[in-house]
Amino acid sequence: MRIDLKGRTALVTGSTQGIGAAIATGLAGAGARVGINGRDSARVEDSAARLREVLPDADLVPVAADVTTEEGARRAVDALGQVDILVNNLGIFGTADPLEIADDEWRRYFEVNVLAAIRLTRLLLPGMTGRGWGRVQYIASDSAVVIPAEMIHYGMSKTALLAVSRGFAKQAAGTGVTVNAVIAGPTHTAGVEDFVYELVDRDLAWEEAQRVFMRRHRPQSLLQRLIEPEEIAHMVVYLSSEQASATTGGALRVDGGYVDSILP
Structure with a gap:
């Protein structure tokens, strides 16, 4: 399968390392113009430079912005102009005694892992539907379905992303825009x-x-x-392509068979 994303612009949030960096590399390798995003401008520039070592002809736009804020989200969108592919990858995780998680920490996990993705979708989806083409993706987790006892606050946020993804897919119904969640396993x-x-x-x-x-x-x-980050990226690149035009409203698993069910 040859995936050609030339002429498309992608924004990958939290893409200076890990899964986000692998996704940015995969999209750039398929020909997309890719916004590399992080809060620290030096790390963003360094990440873009490292990617260019692998893909010298990559069309990369460093996007230093804290997309967990309204101002940062708008700055990221303005830096790229038209965005055709939005990959909401940014997320935080950690272990905690469920009975010791304070209200502020519950709010932080929701605001970073869920609300930031909602805000960017709200900013970019109207343009995509107006043009009749677009791809929105949310990087979820097996923890959305199999809630870890030591990471309930994280699992909660990833479960919420599945609902957000399905809901926005309905909002985009019939427009040529697809919206999906990717359930990443232990990576x-x-x-x-x-x-x-x-x-x-x-x-x-x-x-x-x-x-x-x-x-x-x-x-x-x-x-x-x-799972290696590149294995998650392969699914994201496919969902960003023309070949995935009939795949929307889904929660697609790249979990190594971790979730013990046929459907999520």
């Missing part, structure tokens, strides 16, 4: 490495620590390993 990123070592012996080498983590804490994974 190998720097942040997840730290998370793994919170739960297993820090003296273990990474490969052994990963195996112990999956065996003890994610035993239902059929992949039996962490």
Whole structure:
């Protein structure tokens, strides 16, 4: 399958590292003009430079903006002008005793993981529907369906994204714009490495620590390993393409078989 995104502009939030950086790389590799987003301008510029080392001809726009604020969201949109593909990837996660999570922390998880995505969708969806083409995606998680006891506040935010995605898909019905959620399974990123070592012996080498983590804490994974960010990106690039024109309102799993059901 050859995916050609030339002439399309994409905004990937939280794309200076991890899954977001892999998604930006995949979209740029398919020919899209890609907005690299993060709050710190130096990190954004560095991320764009590293991507250009891999793809020298990539059309990249550094977008230093805190999209969790109204001002930052508008700055990101203004920096790119027309946006055809919105990938709401930005998110925070962490472990916590459910009975110790304060109200402000519940609000922070909702505002960063959910409201920021809603705000950008609200800003960009009218232009997409007016032009008769667009792609909106929300990077959810297996935690949206299998709520971890140690991450209830995170799981709550990802469950909310599934509802937001389905609702906006209905709003865009019949317009040529598709809206989907991607359910990412346990994925190998720097942040997840730290998370793994919170739960297993820090003296273990990474490969052994990963195996112990999956065996003890994610035993239902059929992949039996962490997913690489590029594997999530492949789904996002496909959903951004013409070939995915009939896929909308969905929650598509790249979870390594972690969720033990046929449907989410």
